[in-house]
Amino acid sequence: MDNVFNFSAGPAALPKAVMEQAQSELINWNGLGTSVMEVSHRGKEFIQVASEAEQDLRDLLSIPDNYKVLFCHGGARAQFAAVPMNLLGSHTKASYVDAGYWAESAIDEAKKYCEVDVFDAKTEIDGKVAVKPVSEWQYADDAAFVHFCPNETIDGIEIDGLPQTDKPIVADMSSNILSRQIDVSKYGVIYAGAQKNVGPSGLCIVIVRDDLLELASDILPSFLNYKVLAEKDSMFNTPPTFAWYLSGLVFKWLKAQGGVAAVEQVNREKASLLYNYIDSSDFYRNNIHPNNRSRMNVPFQLAKPELDELFLEQAKASGLVALKGHRAVGGMRASIYNAMPLEGVQALVDFMREFEAKNA
């Protein structure tokens, strides 16, 4: 199939132009006669890729100079362990805000390393799933940091605003990094598994304020130690070079789109298009309160769940793939990260309308 719109939640679609460039130079990169994944990470050619990727990411997010950018092995789950071991210092407690599946997974892992003070932010408004406003969130006085996950891929929830606290704020932005403008200076640590908005799986971006580099626990594995990685430009060990390279291409593509502000505008349009259609229909529904609807992950259910399989089958035949909802939620989910063009969401809405007309 040639023209496919891929709604996978992750590993997710990458920009078509990026994949075409990667293909064209896969076996002869930079005229070297080898692939980028076959050269030393310490050679000048790869160092150039690595530092350009960092600079482009710094430009895209206006990352202040007192923040380090790390390209780490693993994904968010590696950071679920790395965060407390890097940041607790002499503290024995950390505050975690629970607004969904991934926040809870981070909490489970953190319990290995500290006492976890959990603020349950889940609520209901008008019968819809919602998140309590950040102004109501509470934290333990003696917490080393406050952790939250601003976009929950499975639940389809996104949180506007930031924890109101002087403590370092740690955010798992795996599924919404680079999808909207943020003020990095408000955060202590931002981390993001690459496989949704950045690149292939196996790479995790960590952005860390440099005053937080001195707090590592003795039991922290060196390859997860922010200070070690910062001092070695993320080359303490051999980094996942191909993923780093491909992420760098994505950053250049984002710049070519006009940067994060421009991409955010498109993301707003994409999300509005889909939610507005869902809300206008009795055949489809989304049970998240409008205050907290994710712009990245749009779960929706059919009024007749017995048609789920038919929907997925016909969608696939129309080139709309990976729409099956997470097994914990069921129904459908359209993940519409940066790489999904507006026309892809339009094609989905057109298909949904047609399917409704035939099956309502």
Add this chain to the structure above:
Amino acid sequence: MDNVFNFSAGPAALPKAVMEQAQSELINWNGLGTSVMEVSHRGKEFIQVASEAEQDLRDLLSIPDNYKVLFCHGGARAQFAAVPMNLLGSHTKASYVDAGYWAESAIDEAKKYCEVDVFDAKTEIDGKVAVKPVSEWQYADDAAFVHFCPNETIDGIEIDGLPQTDKPIVADMSSNILSRQIDVSKYGVIYAGAQKNVGPSGLCIVIVRDDLLELASDILPSFLNYKVLAEKDSMFNTPPTFAWYLSGLVFKWLKAQGGVAAVEQVNREKASLLYNYIDSSDFYRNNIHPNNRSRMNVPFQLAKPELDELFLEQAKASGLVALKGHRAVGGMRASIYNAMPLEGVQALVDFMREFEAKNA
């Protein structure tokens, strides 16, 4: 440059046929209209890739049924921490054999988690660097396991034979896995960063005997926990899917070459060709005793080190790249992993002979 022989120590050259296949299907894999790196790791298409890769590796190494095969994030350095946290159980001590740079790096990391009993296996025979015979190695009685690194990429050392012990043997085979036949049943754990003989960086293969899965420490990050990974078929978190896929292609390529026995024979020929030429010349030398010369990494020095730069420059112009020795050793290093064909080593020897004739 079109015809290049890449002697990189790692990330290293991958088989040409594998890279060509990866390129041809990079943006339309399996007729899906997307890349393999853009599909869910839990979808049936990727599960097929994942399980075939495991089965092919099992076939290649005749891995017994009571061993689990894990596809982990990170490389050997992640395992330097993961091994003690997975295997110590109620022990507080482990024995490590030191025969070079990587063994020492593993020792440094292990010291975070236990008392490390170090056996210094380095020695000299007839003025050449050598390793004491395995029959002389000694271990602490109360060690949980015995760790060694059978091939040292930087030193250019390879160890024949295994520790003589009833304790679980743990081997860092990052640089010689699949290069020679081994009896997996003699090991407790074998691990190997992919980027030398397997695939791209960011993936580490772990082969672990199943009775060792119950010993994990409470502080072990879940994503490094062998038992968790075994129970979830290495999909506790999103694995590095592209690296897994590409490694699977390498395994199929190895089978098509006739398997490990056939590849080992070629590796012997490649190494003999190069060492024999070096030994026949007064212009080049290798300072490792023949008992311990690595078949994978061949460091050599020029009698006139002032010609090093000229050698590298002219080699590169002849399509022989990445021959610069590790900064800790200097001189040259030719890494001749499985993917390096015999003709590549022949081309190197031809070049070396010509360079000697001009500059001796």
